[in-house]
Amino acid sequence: MASNSKSKWAVDDEEEAAAVALRKKERDERRRLKEEKARQAAIATAATPSSPSNENERAAKRQKTSPEKENGASTSTSEEGAHLLHFPSRQFGPCGHVDQFELLNNIEEGSYGLVSRARTKGSGDIVALKRLKMEHTNDGFPVTGLREIQTLMACRHANVVKLLEVVMGTSLKDVYLVMEFLEHDLKTLLEDMAEPFLPSETKTLMLQIVSATEYLHSTWIMHRDLKTSNLLLNNRGEIRLADFGMARYTGNPRPKLTQLVVTLWYRAPELLLGAEEYGFEIDVWSLGCIFAELLTKEPVFQGKNEVDQLSKIFALLGTPTNETWPGFRSLPNAKALHPVLSGSTSPPSLSASKFPYITNAGLRLLSSLLSMNPTARPSASEILSHPYFKEDPRPKAKEMFPTFPSKAGQEKRRRRATPQAPERGDAPRLDEQEFAGIFAGRADEEQGAGFSLRLG
Amino acid sequence: MAPISSVEYLSNPLVTSNQLLDLKNSERDNGLSVRFAQAQLTSAAGILLRLPQEVIAQAIVLLQRFWVSSRPEDREGFSPKTFSAATIYLAAKLSATPVAPRSVVNVYAYLTSKASPLLFVNPQGAPTDPDPADYYVSEGTYERERQRLFVCESVVLVGIGFDTRVALPYSLALTYIQVLGVSSASLARRVFEHLNAGLLSPQLLHLTHQPHALAVAAIYVAARETGIKLVEQNWWEVFDVDREDLGFLVLAYGSLANFAEAEAKKWKGIALSLD
Ligand SMILES: Nc1ncnc2c1ncn2[C@@H]1O[C@H](COP(=O)(O)OP(=O)(O)O)[C@@H](O)[C@H]1O
Numbered sequence: 001m002a003s004n005s006k007s008k009w010a011v012d013d014e015e016e017a018a019a020v021a022l023r024k025k026e027r028d029e030r031r032r033l034k035e036e037k038a039r040q041a042a043i044a045t046a047a048t049p050s051s052p053s054n055e056n057e058r059a060a061k062r063q064k065t066s067p068e069k070e071n072g073a074s075t076s077t078s079e080e081g082a083h084l085l086h087f088p089s090r091q092f093g094p095c096g097h098v099d100q101f102e103l104l105n106n107i108e109e110g111s112y113g114l115v116s117r118a119r120t121k122g123s124g125d126i127v128a129l130k131r132l133k134m135e136h137t138n139d140g141f142p143v144t145g146l147r148e149i150q151t152l153m154a155c156r157h158a159n160v161v162k163l164l165e166v167v168m169g170t171s172l173k174d175v176y177l178v179m180e181f182l183e184h185d186l187k188t189l190l191e192d193m194a195e196p197f198l199p200s201e202t203k204t205l206m207l208q209i210v211s212a213t214e215y216l217h218s219t220w221i222m223h224r225d226l227k228t229s230n231l232l233l234n235n236r237g238e239i240r241l242a243d244f245g246m247a248r249y250t251g252n253p254r255p256k257l258t259q260l261v262v263t264l265w266y267r268a269p270e271l272l273l274g275a276e277e278y279g280f281e282i283d284v285w286s287l288g289c290i291f292a293e294l295l296t297k298e299p300v301f302q303g304k305n306e307v308d309q310l311s312k313i314f315a316l317l318g319t320p321t322n323e324t325w326p327g328f329r330s331l332p333n334a335k336a337l338h339p340v341l342s343g344s345t346s347p348p349s350l351s352a353s354k355f356p357y358i359t360n361a362g363l364r365l366l367s368s369l370l371s372m373n374p375t376a377r378p379s380a381s382e383i384l385s386h387p388y389f390k391e392d393p394r395p396k397a398k399e400m401f402p403t404f405p406s407k408a409g410q411e412k413r414r415r416r417a418t419p420q421a422p423e424r425g426d427a428p429r430l431d432e433q434e435f436a437g438i439f440a441g442r443a444d445e446e447q448g449a450g451f452s453l454r455l456g
Numbered sequence: 457m458a459p460i461s462s463v464e465y466l467s468n469p470l471v472t473s474n475q476l477l478d479l480k481n482s483e484r485d486n487g488l489s490v491r492f493a494q495a496q497l498t499s500a501a502g503i504l505l506r507l508p509q510e511v512i513a514q515a516i517v518l519l520q521r522f523w524v525s526s527r528p529e530d531r532e533g534f535s536p537k538t539f540s541a542a543t544i545y546l547a548a549k550l551s552a553t554p555v556a557p558r559s560v561v562n563v564y565a566y567l568t569s570k571a572s573p574l575l576f577v578n579p580q581g582a583p584t585d586p587d588p589a590d591y592y593v594s595e596g597t598y599e600r601e602r603q604r605l606f607v608c609e610s611v612v613l614v615g616i617g618f619d620t621r622v623a624l625p626y627s628l629a630l631t632y633i634q635v636l637g638v639s640s641a642s643l644a645r646r647v648f649e650h651l652n653a654g655l656l657s658p659q660l661l662h663l664t665h666q667p668h669a670l671a672v673a674a675i676y677v678a679a680r681e682t683g684i685k686l687v688e689q690n691w692w693e694v695f696d697v698d699r700e701d702l703g704f705l706v707l708a709y710g711s712l713a714n715f716a717e718a719e720a721k722k723w724k725g726i727a728l729s730l731d
């Protein structure tokens with residue numbers, strides 16, 4: 001096929017690789033079974049209860065040797081238990097050393113220069129090494145780093161980056177995550193593309209990004225820093241969600257959490273307004289920002305600070321009202337909004353002119369993701385069944401995805417223009433003066449020429 | 457209804473035969489006693505720090521993993537007391553109820569002082585009017601202890617390969633009791649007592665068996681003790697536990713009281729230092 005860039009050789013190589021992987025898997029499985037057997041044997045002999053027998057002990061012993069009598073049943077012992085489900089057993093052990101890896105290049109020259117490409121000395125496998133940030137040592141090992149490891153370790157999903165192991169350097173402060181290496185992140189890729197992704201490609205990307213999010217949410221993990229630079233892409237069209245530095249488990253009822261999460265441009269309005277109890281909807285808002293960015297190649301709300309961010313959001317979507325977002329006035333930072341909003345009744349609207357390449361269904365999906373009211377946003381699993389993904393053009397097969405030269409693989413990167421995820425500290429308070437500014441400027445904002453969608 | 461627990465892991469990494477043998481070979485004569493006392497210290501500290509039982513249990517399991525997977529030289533730098541403090545601090549930090557390092561240092565100072573109610577610390581019992589000066593932690597001491605706590609925390613993390621996830625049997629046990637149709641407050645209480653006591657077992661039950669097996673065994677033992685009949689034949693198989701594992705665990709839960717008694721006799725009148 002002409003459009004398929006892969007040569008015959010590439011396919012053969014892949015088959016070969018698959019066969020090798022399969023053999024390795026079988027070998028590992030045999031080893032695991034052997035180890036499991038040995039473990040059972042050791043358990044039976046090792047630990048030493050020193051005490052004399054009592055009622056229960058005798059019961060258990062008797063039961064072990066003559067099960068039929070104990071239960072008055074005649075189950076065949078050879079078959080008993082054969083149908084039981086056994087957990088595959090993981091192991092635990094101390095950290096390995098980072099010197100098993102040979103550093104190749106820094107992937108990101110930007111903020112911290114923490115991520116590098118490296119080669120595993122034994123196998124030659126290419127990996128990404130991410131050094132954990134250790135700046136806040138007032139509470140011992142940074143809890144963010146612990147959560148990053150804890151949540152990543154818990155994730156097994158095709159669209160979540162694989163954490164292979166955690167290793168340390170010469171000091172206890174040198175801790176590295178060893179991850180599978182991917183050629184691109186979406187942010188860098190979009191910056192270098194002349195045109196946005198095709199609609200069919202955008203769908204394939206969105207489906208994978210939302211699948212990863214749905215998986216996290218189903219395991220009670222909030223990512224809290226979804227954005228294009230945290231979405232990795234390989235040359236086979238596969239997305240991996242990365243950077244769990246802000247991620248954490250949540251629960252029901254919702255715990256009180258810090259609002260200092262999510263990089264400003266992707267931060268949901270309820271966070272900007274100071275909500276202390278928030279949930280998975282903040283990730284869905286970020287998904288909306290990512291969707292918009294895929295469509296236009298530009299981050300959709302590029303605020304300079306919290307107030308400016310809110311003003312950019314209101315400019316595109318209209319101001320919230322008691323009808324569209326009941327209760328928003330009682331959010332901590334909304335107090336500053338009261339005098340300004342009392343007379344205002346601007347209808348919320350998402351202008352289509354800003355997204356020229358999108359269908360009606362696509363625009364409906366986008367406006368639902370970017371609902372100001374968090375309860376109006378769909379859940380990740382609802383997004384997956386949206387008509388947008390079913391209408392033409394259909395999502396492009398991953399194998400048909402174009403390949404791009406990898407900056408991470410070959411050369412250093414430019415410095416980033418994106419603001420970083422927030423640091424710890426006090427959540428900002430917005431003041432009235434600044435808010436007055438927002439609304440003063442609103443009348444002059446471009447409303448867009450195309451039709452506008454009403455939000456329900 | 458209890459809140460949905462945020463961290464519902466299903467399974468734990470298990471100890472390997474080599475790890476168990478290495479532990480046995482590297483442990484000194486009092487190894488079992490030290491681990492038993494250390495687990496009690498951790499539990500007592502957790503209670504004084506008002507931590508939920510799940511957090512205390514997580515700390516004890518992490519501590520056990522550390523004993524098993526760290527190299528002997530990793531364990532040299534700190535006392536059993538400091539390792540206990542570091543894991544409690546770590547487990548609390550990861551939970552919904554973190555505690556300040558100052559509280560941890562204070563509580564451990566108290567529990568290892570002349571005023572401590574722990575018998576292996578004060579074999580003659582705690583004085584009736586303890587002197588607060590005995591466990592007062594000065595600013596200077598605190599600063600030093602805090603630094604040690606932090607370094608020790610990192611040593612623990614490196615020793616266990618940073619896998620802090622611990623699956624526990626408590627909520628499983630409650631579900632199983634319901635499924636078996638024998639819900640009663642006294643049975644549930646007894647099951648939890650066994651599960652809590654099982655954490656202290658030097659047999660490292662949480663490293664050798666998965667939570668579902670621990671839950672089933674505790675129910676088996678508790679049902680016998682409270683005279684509740686579990687009619688269904690081989691009911692444990694419904695929960696994917698085989699007879700062999702059940703037998704081992706029933707024995708372990710059943711013999712723990714005797715082990716504790718034997719330990720108390722062995723150390724009667726003698727202090728066991730965890731410092
Ligand atoms: N597994 C990986 N493979 C390739 N590049 C990666 C990988 N992980 C991270 N990167 C690159 O490093 C950048 C920063 O990594 P990230 O985990 O987001 O750290 P930070 O917390 O500093 O944002 C990403 O935007 C991406 O470009």
Ligand SMILES: [Mg+2]
Binds near residue numbers: 229243
């Ligand atoms: Mg990032």
